[in-house]
Amino acid sequence: AEYRRMLSPYDIVVDFLGLTVTAQRLLIIGTAIIAMILLHLFLKKTITGSAIIAMSQNREGAFLVGINANKVAMITFFISGALAAFASSIASPINLVFPGMGHLVILKAFVIIIIGGMGSIPGAIIGGYILGFSESLSATFISNDYKDLIAFLLLVAILTIKPKGLFVKGAQS
Structure with a gap:
């Protein structure tokens, strides 16, 4: 298997607030962020x-009121599919490109x-930020080798504390 790294026109390093x-x-x-805002506006407006x-709430009910x-x-x-293609096109310059490159992302x-x-x-947006910050902190303070393991440790911890997730709709705590 041959892995290749794509060239990025944005290899400039930026110092921002000490980062x-x-x-x-x-x-x-x-x-x-722009894609999330546009998707939210599309769904709501x-x-x-x-x-x-x-349809996501009730497929049969949507069909009964005339929705195809x-x-x-x-x-x-x-x-x-378009969002996945967009995400992969902007993220591929920082990842290795190979046929199974999305498996870890899907997990x-x-x-x-x-x-x-x-x-x-x-909840999905906040969950993404929680996972991203947890992985970054673990890569910084523990080891970069274990940062992918943090996602699953976090999953076990969250499911132990709140089995339905942190921001489930209509949940009674």
Whole structure:
């Protein structure tokens, strides 16, 4: 298996408040925030977004009020594929590029969904930040070799304390 690193036009190193960050990572952070805001606005402010939310809550009920379930499912699949392609295109310059490069990311996304609570978009965002900060702190203070293990240790800890996740919708604590 041959692994290659993509060249990035954003290899500039930026010092910001005592932190040293590459411009590529700042680009990833900025575009991820913009993508989250645009997705939120799309879901909350458009008819198609309302149909997607309605289908996620009750597929049969959405069909009964006239929403074409197959069309909305295809649109949702297209949006998720486009977001995945966008994310991989901006993140590939800092990762090795090979056919199975997304497996660890998918596992971490699963951990983020569990931490944040199923169906909670703000929970997923906060869960992502919790995981990212935990991995960064562990890489700094423990070892960079163990940073991927932190995701699963965090998952076990969260599931032990709150089995439904931290920000589950409609949860009674």
